Amino acid sequence: DTGVSQDPRHKITKRGQNVTFRCDPISEHNRLYWYRQTLGQGPEFLTYFQNEAQLEKSRLLSDRFSAERPKGSFSTLEIQRTEQGDSAMYLCASSSDYEQYFGPGTRLTVT
Amino acid sequence: GENVEQHPSTLSVQEGDSAVIKCTYSDSASNYFPWYKQELGKRPQLIIDIRSNVGEKKDQRIAVTLNKTAKHFSLHITETQPEDSAVYFCAAGYYGNNRLAFGKGNQVVVIP
Numbered sequence A: 001d002t003g004v005s006q007d008p009r010h011k012i013t014k015r016g017q018n019v020t021f022r023c024d025p026i027s028e029h030n031r032l033y034w035y036r037q038t039l040g041q042g043p044e045f046l047t048y049f050q051n052e053a054q055l056e057k058s059r060l061l062s063d064r065f066s067a068e069r070p071k072g073s074f075s076t077l078e079i080q081r082t083e084q085g086d087s088a089m090y091l092c093a094s095s096s097d098y099e100q101y102f103g104p105g106t107r108l109t110v111t
Numbered sequence B: 001g002e003n004v005e006q007h008p009s010t011l012s013v014q015e016g017d018s019a020v021i022k023c024t025y026s027d028s029a030s031n032y033f034p035w036y037k038q039e040l041g042k043r044p045q046l047i048i049d050i051r052s053n054v055g056e057k058k059d060q061r062i063a064v065t066l067n068k069t070a071k072h073f074s075l076h077i078t079e080t081q082p083e084d085s086a087v088y089f090c091a092a093g094y095y096g097n098n099r100l101a102f103g104k105g106n107q108v109v110v111i112p
Helices: none
Strands: A005-007 A010-013 A019-024 A031-037 A044-050 A053-057 A065-068 A075-079 A088-095 A106-110 B004-007 B010-014 B019-025 B032-038 B045-051 B056-059 B062-067 B072-077 B086-092 B106-111
Touching (some): A044 A065, B019 B106, B045 B056, B045 B062
Antiparallel strands (some): A005 A019, A031 A088, A065 A075, B004 B019, B062 B072
């Protein structure tokens, strides 16, 4: 499968715990995006990387969120001290030009 | 920032009929308008997109039209089939900004 992959697909955690998600983009894509989607809503932009550089962050991305793309390939999104409001689907997308292709997402449930 | 609105929120059509979903956007700098289809529990799938230098684009049974003056764009699905049932999201962005602003989605139900 040469599409965008994400791991894990589901994560259940207790409030206050830290979680980390991984995204592997399409191999030739130098741009990588993180979005968050809640039930009944469209994806909301969180952050964007071009190669290893994080070029843009949304105001939605509080200090508890951090994202990295250390070698310009895969990316990780970490949420520290999770809150119930963090429960959502976290989607990763990649592109080489305009078109963004999404991964299957990681569904986070904070109990 | 960019604000994208979709209408209607739910659309039911008889199989074989056409479906039209409209979106409006607020930022006149936006020049890229994709449409995504999302089936329950699956990833958003890019189905068609249009850039601001054209007014219409067609791909088999789906087409997208863009009116930059009025700041709206529409998705047209002809000869609808049950497998077209899904949530459709429109989005807007511009090259160099890279973030896409999505609408809230339209639930399309094709009745056999």
